[in-house]
């Protein structure tokens with residue numbers, strides 16, 4: 479018998495070990511290498527619990543499959559329109575928008591979702607060696623039009 483907390487630890491470790499914002503199916507495949515008898519339903523259940531505990535995020539983006547994120551702080555994402563990869567965008571979540579919308583609507587706003595779209599480095603036509611050498615690989619610049 480595998481302890482329940484052990485299952486959850488493995489799932490969380492798998493998720494923290496990747497920046498790829500994987501689907502539950504992908505997580506299931508990885509976790510199975512360590513816990514061969516775990517079921518997909520158990521993985522889903524644990525992902526849900528981790529989400530409720532605030533340890534992970536479920537990305538309900540415009541996508542048929544839910545993806546999961548081990549980086550639990552509110553943050554933005556960039557989705558490549560060609561390869562479909564999802565990247566974290568190093569841009570603080572703008573809480574002012576929440577307040578503004580709350581004021582104008584009278585709703586209680588808990589968060590907002592924002593997804594940037596375009597082409598990642600690898601999918602850009604100029605994604606040659608020279609192009610990559612000149613592009614900001616480490617820190618993703620959003621909104622700034624390149625070098626100032």
Ligand SMILES: [Zn+2]
Nearest residue numbers: 558561598601
């Ligand atoms: Zn791409």
Ligand SMILES: [Zn+2]
Nearest residue numbers: 547549565566
């Ligand atoms: Zn993320």
